[in-house]
Amino acid sequence: DGGITQSPKYLFRKEGQNVTLSCEQNLNHDAMYWYRQDPGQGLRLIYYSQIVNDFQKGDIAEGYSVSREKKESFPLTVTSAQKNPTAFYLCASSNPGQGDEQFFGPGTRLTVL
């Protein structure tokens, strides 16, 4: 089955620790995205990548880092510089040449203790 996977589903970390969230897609999509969702809030864009080895900051990139070494993978690192990291993190992908829709992974719920 084609799709987007994120792991882990739930993640607990101590304050001050860096943590990396995994996102993998086998849809052969060029573009990948990371969003953050807080309770009662809309999705906010953290980083996006339109092509391998290239990525751009979104609206709330501070305290986060990404890499795009492979087309199918777009990991997100939440660093200790992120002031309020507890949130629901969603990865998405799209193929801009075939429409503007984005398709989401199941998300990772990060809790920083």
Add this chain to the structure above:
Amino acid sequence: RKEVEQDPGPFNVPEGATVAFNCTYSNSASQSFFWYRQDCRKEPKLLMSVYSSGNEDGRFTAQLNRASQYISLLIRDSKLSDSATYLCVVARRAGSYQLTFGKGTKLSVIP
């Protein structure tokens, strides 16, 4: 004015009812429009794209009014399984391509 605005609800409707949601957007350069559905603690899933001519998918009808910059979603014959949060999403290309999400409208369909 927020870029994408929706009434957060909740809309509590009985089974079989017809319910409509509206969404307004501020950027007239917006090019593509979507409705996503999000169940509690799950990822958003694409419900339907919204076209200028309006489009229908079974019990769901989406409309776009570019002049007034609003999008609507109509659900007929509501089912219990329609209970979810409906996200209005607007897309534009400005060098790169980005989606802007509304905060969502919560729908509860009651037996």
